[in-house]
Every structure is written in structure tokens, then in C-alpha cells.
Amino acid sequence: MAKLQIFDQFKAFFGKLTLTQKIIMFGSVAAVIVFIFVIFNLSKPNNEYSVLFTSLENGDASKIVQKLKENKIDYQLADNGSTILVEKSKVYDTRLTLAGDGLPESGTVGYEIFDKTNLGMSEFVQKLNYRRALEGELSRTIGSIDEVKKARVHIVIPERALFDKDQKKTTASVTLHLKSGRSSDKIDIAGIQNLVSSSVEGMSTKDVIVVDQKGNVLSKKPADEGTLAGLTAQQYEQQKNIENYLSSKVQSMLDGVLGNGNSEVRVNAELDFTQIEKTITDFDPEKQVARSEQSISENSESVDSLSYPTVSMSKNQSNQISNYEIPKTVERIVKEVGNVKRLSVAALINGTTKVVDKNGQKVIQYIPRTDEEMQKLTDIVKNAVGYDQQRNDQISVINVPFDNTYLEEELKETIPTNWWENPENIKLLLLVAAILIAIFLMYRLLHSKQIKEKIRIAYSLPENGLMPADGFSDNDKIELDDILLNDDDLMLLPAELPDQLLLEGAVPERHLAKIDGSSQPFPNASMVEYRGDSIEAPEVSSLGEEAIMKLEIKRKIKEYMEANTLEAVKLLRSMIHSDIEEKIGKN
Secondary structure, eight states: OHHHHHHHHHHHHHHTSOHHHHHHHHHHHHHHHHHHHHHHHHHSOOOOEEEEEOSOOHHHHHHHHHHHHHTTOOEEEETTTTEEEEEGGGHHHHHHHHHHTTOOOTTOOOGGGGSSOOTTOOHHHHHHHHHHHHHHHHHHHHHTSTTEEEEEEEEEOOOOOSSGGGOOOEEEEEEEEEOTTOOGGGSOHHHHHHHHHHHSTTEEEEEEEEEETTOOBOOOOOOOTTSHHHHHHHHHHHHHHHHHHHHHHHHHHHHHHHOTTSEEEEEEEEEEOOOOEEEEEEEOGGGOEEEEEEEEEEEEEEEETTSSSOEEEEEEEEEEEEEEEOOEEEEEEEOOTTEEEEEEEEEEEOOEEEEEEETTEEEEEEEOOOHHHHHHHHHHHHHHHTOOGGGTOEEEEEEOOOOOHHHHHHHHHHSOOOGGGOHHHHHHHHHHHHHHHHHHHHHHHHTSHHHHHHHHHHHHSOTTSSOOGGGOOGGGOOOHHHHTOOHHHHTTSOTTSTTTTSSSSOOOGGGSEEETTEEEOOTTSOHHHHHGGGSOHHHHHHSOHHHHHHHHHHHHHHHHHHHSHHHHHHHHHHHHHHHHHHHHHHO
16 A cells, blocks of 8 residues: 555656656666666676687588587687687587587597497408597597697508518508697607507507608607617717706706796706727736646766777756746726716806886886805706816806796786776776766756655645545644654655644635535645635735745644644643753763
8 A cells, every 4th residue: 555655656746747857857767777787788798709629620610510509609710610619608518518419520430430330341341440440549549648739540450461471560650730839849759659559469669650740750760779870869868868857957956946937957968978998908927826847857878989998978957847827917998888078057047026116117127146146056056967177067157137028917917007097997987977977866856946845745735635624533633743844854744644734634614615605625626725715815926835835834833822722832841841851862
């Protein structure tokens, strides 16, 4: 009931507005609604599109687009249709949905080709399907490497020969499509060769050739270790391993001191691969030892018969042979191959930076490191690589400014701007301004003198004029303090009270018109018209409705006080006493 009465009151108020006032009211409300709608649309982030699939075949792209249309998913095409983009928030859900439908097919099949069997399949088709499945599985495995975007594998499996000497080798070729900006140096080509050769029966690692999308051969045939070429490849690999090992040692230490990205280290190691075999034989004559001794003694006598007298001769002969063994030391020295002959280490050290205010703008200022700091860093590098002055090792540690472009970009993103330069604050400010303007217009509209008077009338009078006198009851009388309310309070009086602005709610008989000899109230006339009968015509013409209503209230109060003097005095005393108690309570 209360809602219907409020609606009737609003309807009465709205009906008393002029066309201009109605246009202003509806225009203000519509402007606020439109402005809020525009602000929220502008503040709503644009739908960012992210890559769903890339490098798609035309067939796969067509099937995926068809599925997206069926599911009513917005999409965009790029790279001549080989790349499909969808809203960033829907990427993973869309991938799972398409995966359930077996998309994309990627142009390769794995062992799922055998999920459906055909009883009439020939042996040749079975072998062909096996090879296709094997190639597809290897392509998927190699394609999962971080640096590889896509891979294709081709395998040649020869027929089994009757004699082993006539059996041909199984070979394979792998084509790698690298991701944009990626290098094949970070890919272990030998690992891919071992992967393929281990997956195919009877295949050797050297029979796997790996190329990139440009046709460059990435795999090298292993050289025979006994040849000069094989030895050179091993030497280069050993040198590279030593350089990487020393570089990582120094880099990790500098990163711990300076932080990541503030140092760069390069090591050049010269290794000695000269193969020297030395044999030393040492004889010590002072330490000779008798190895063998031989002693020969010979005694003989003879007579010279030709001489006279006869002469008798005797011969004694002895011979002794001693063999001595001289100590001999044989030393065979083979010099180790690959010793570090010389080290050259270069280290670039970045200085420190700080953010300073220059001409009202935040800039990054470079501060070089002190000589003491550089000396400490040099000592760290020397100790890390095992510096040896006798080898003529060279250590160079230089302080240079690094490129700080990314820091400047981050600074621009993190530096707080003035609040009025922030787009979000501008949108909020415009929204608040629109609301304030709408409130101001509504306030001006509702608090204008004409509108205020019409609201007062709409909230104070029944639609059909005064209630008949015979319908008035004692319970509907209005107290004197309610009559003494100010103008604003009169607007808040409930409309269901009969004839609110009258003390007793009835119209005196003198205010009734004579119609056909009988006294009847005008049912469709306003209260002011009834009250205006007691005021002289000049006054009515010169006074407005509000003034006439006030005069009528004063007159009624006066009549009430004259007729009920004692009750009026009691009521005034009660009001004064209540007012005093209220003031005392506040103090």
C-alpha cells in the first residue's frame, strides 16, 4: 500500500512538471547512464589474443577454424593462415577441447595408426604403416625439444638379404625446424642421432644425418680416432670443455658477488697436445758388479834339440778374464697430452646504477667501481682459474657500463606519474564528475521554488480535494507542534492524513458553496481555493499559494487558541519544558 501511495505521489509530482523540467530530468538521468556505460567500456581491458597453434598445415587450420565457429569462439588468423589466435583467457580450454576432437592432426601419425585394424591389409601395407608410425613417434619426440619447433624424420629400412654380406644398412634423416631466434649450437645433435639410432633396429649413429630447415648439415660423421682428423676433433672438444668449465666457475662466483647480468667472462685455453715419449738409459760405473770370471793357466817344458849342448825350456802362462755388469737405468717418459699451456681470461664488470632526478625526470645514473673493488674482483678471477705466472697467463678485468635499455624501460613503467596522467584516474574522475553534475542538476531541479511548492502540494493533498467533514474523526487531529513545523518538514508529512494542513480537517460551513440551495464542497477544487474564500480578493491576487497556505495555518492556530485557551497554554508549557530539557541534555 505504501509503495502504491509513493508511486501516486511521484506521479502527482511528475504531472505538475513543465515540459522543459521533464526534459532536463530525463536528460540528466540518461546522460549519467550513458556516461557510466562509456566509462566502463573504456575501462574494460581489450581482449588480448594469444597463440593457439602455429605452423599449421592448411588442412589442420581449416578443421580447427570450423570447430571454433561451431563453438562460437572468436579467433584471428596470422602468418597466412598457419597461425590461429584466440582470446588469452580461452587458450588452454580451447586446446583441450580441440585435443578431444583429435586436432590438430599435425600431418604425422604415431602408433595410433594400428588402433584400427583391417583384416585385408597386405604385408607391404603393414610394413609401410609401421615405418610411418615409427617416423611419426620420433618426429613428436624430437619436436618436444625446447629449441625445436617442428621435426620430420625419414627412415629407410631395407629388405632382409639372404646373406649378411649383402645386407644394406638402415639409414635415417632428420629435418629440424628451429624456433625463431634459436640457434642449433644449443642442441645436442649427437643426442638426436643416438635417439634415432636406438629407436630403429640395426641402425648405427653414423647413419643418421641431421639438417636444419635451411639445409645446413648439423651432424658430422665421426672421424676415426686413429686418424689425424679424429685426433683434431677430440682435441677441439677437450679445449672447449676446459674453457666452458673455467668460464662457468668464474661466472658463478661473479654472479654471487655482483648479481646476475652484471658480468661477462670468456676464457681461452691453449692446450699442449704434443705427444712426447722419452727413454733415458743411465750407466753407473762405480757400482759395477762381477758378472763372470774366467781363469786359464798353462805350464809347458820343451828341449831344444838343435843346440848343443841341449837346452831345456819351460813355459808358464796364465790368463784370467773377469766380466763386470755395469748398472743401467732405463727411464721411459710419455708427456701427458692436453695440458694447459696458457690461459687468457677476459672479464667485463658492470658498474652500479642508481635512479636520480634530473630536470624533473627520473634517469639512471652510472657509477663506476673503485680501484679497490676491481682489484678484489681480479683476485677472485685469478684464484678461480688457477692463475700461473710461469705459464704467462693473462687476466684482464675491465669495468665498463653495460646496456641499460631494459632498465630504463622498466623505470618508465614503475615510476609513478602525476595522478591526472594516469588513464584509470582520469576515467574515475570523469565518472565522479558526471555523477556530481547529475546530482547538482537534480538538486537544482528539485529545490527550485516552483518544484518545491509542487512537491509540497503533491505530498500534502489527496487527489480528490478535501475529505468531507462527516468523515473526520477525533483520532485524525493534528497536534499543535506538528502545525508549527517549518516549510521543509511540511514536505515530509504523510499524505494519508486527512487534510494535513487543517487543524481539524473539516471545512467550515461558510466555505461551502451553495449549489441548488444546498451546501456542498467542491470535490475537484484545491484546498487553496477553499482557503482563499476567507481572504480578501486583493490579497489573494497578490499572494502566492505558499503564502496563502501559511496565512490559513496561522488563522486556524489563532481560532484554536481562542476556542481552547487553557489547552493551548498547557500545550505551550509542555513544549517549552521539553525544549529546555533537550537543551540541558545537550549541554
